[in-house]
């Protein structure tokens with residue numbers, strides 16, 4: 001008779017997207033091992049590849065304050081992230097050049 005079922009009426013935002021540091025839509029994973037088994041989390045789309053930005057976020061943690069903070073930060077982070085991406089790209093190219101240089105020295109030098 002009373003409102004014992006009211007907790008079911010809690011509406012969760014189903015179509016909110018979380019973006020990682022690459023500014024790409026995150027992939028939703030479900031934890032299937034350990035104490036967090038069954039818990040869902042967001043990960044970078046490049047999960048475990050060399051482009052992985054190591055972004056990690058629990059689904060049930062993204063509500064309210066942390067969710068708002070994430071979006072507040074996003075706007076100011078955008079420009080910094082763009083600069084960082086450029087620096088990172090330059091470093092990658094530089095690293096590849098050094099690698100090629102070393103390879104040539106080892107084989108031909």
Ligand SMILES: [Zn+2]
Nearest residue numbers: 020022044053
């Ligand atoms: Zn990422």
